[in-house]
Amino acid sequence: MTSESGTRKAQAGALLDAVGPAFSRLRRTALLDVENPVSRKDMTRTLVLALVEEPADDPDQEITVGIVAERLAVDPSVASRMVSDCIKSGYLIRAASQLDGRRTILRLTPEGDAMLVRFRQHQREAFEHITRDWADHERLDFARLLIKYVDAVADLRPPSR
Numbered sequence: 001m002t003s004e005s006g007t008r009k010a011q012a013g014a015l016l017d018a019v020g021p022a023f024s025r026l027r028r029t030a031l032l033d034v035e036n037p038v039s040r041k042d043m044t045r046t047l048v049l050a051l052v053e054e055p056a057d058d059p060d061q062e063i064t065v066g067i068v069a070e071r072l073a074v075d076p077s078v079a080s081r082m083v084s085d086c087i088k089s090g091y092l093i094r095a096a097s098q099l100d101g102r103r104t105i106l107r108l109t110p111e112g113d114a115m116l117v118r119f120r121q122h123q124r125e126a127f128e129h130i131t132r133d134w135a136d137h138e139r140l141d142f143a144r145l146l147i148k149y150v151d152a153v154a155d156l157r158p159p160s161r
Contacts, residue, residue: 001133015127033137038119038122039119041085042115042119043126044082044085045082045085045086045089045115046115046119047072047074047082048068048079048082048083048092049086049091049112049115049116049119050116051063051067051071051072051107052068052092052106052107052108052112053108053112053113053116059078060099061104062097062098062103062105063106064103064104064105064106065079065080065083065104065106066079068082068083068106073134085105086112089111090109090111090112091108091109091111091112091115092106092107092108092109092112093106093107094106094107095107112159127143
């Protein structure tokens with residue numbers, strides 16, 4: 001191995017080592033003071049709302065509190081409190097499953113849909129603010145690669161029970 005290739009390998013390793021800490025800091029962008037601000041409480045709510053809205057891997061899968069707990073990697077009691085908060089806020093309703101009448105599923109309300117629209121607008125404004133000094137091709141390349149990364153993560157997720 002030449003000295004130059006060793007240096008490139010070390011630089012690549014350092015860059016890849018920095019990815020984890022960068023992801024840890026990424027959530028802070030949601031708290032940026034841009035138009036359509038989202039409260040800390042609503043940040044948590046949007047995690048649940050997005051899961052309920054997200055298309056299921058299996059068309060017969062319905063979103064329950066258990067699925068929310070599994071997908072957010074939290075204790076079922078924590079997921080239950082998060083869901084209850086969304087229901088009290090008018091963003092979700094509980095409904096009877098069409099596949100198993102004994103099971104209760106979650107559905108977005110029109111207010112929940114509107115919350116997600118506001119949140120996504122906030123996310124876009126934050127992204128545009130953060131990348132305002134980037135070249136257009138860098139901004140679009142990063143957006144494309146980030147979406148590709150998130151899709152790859154979703155493909156690796158084990159199917160919900």
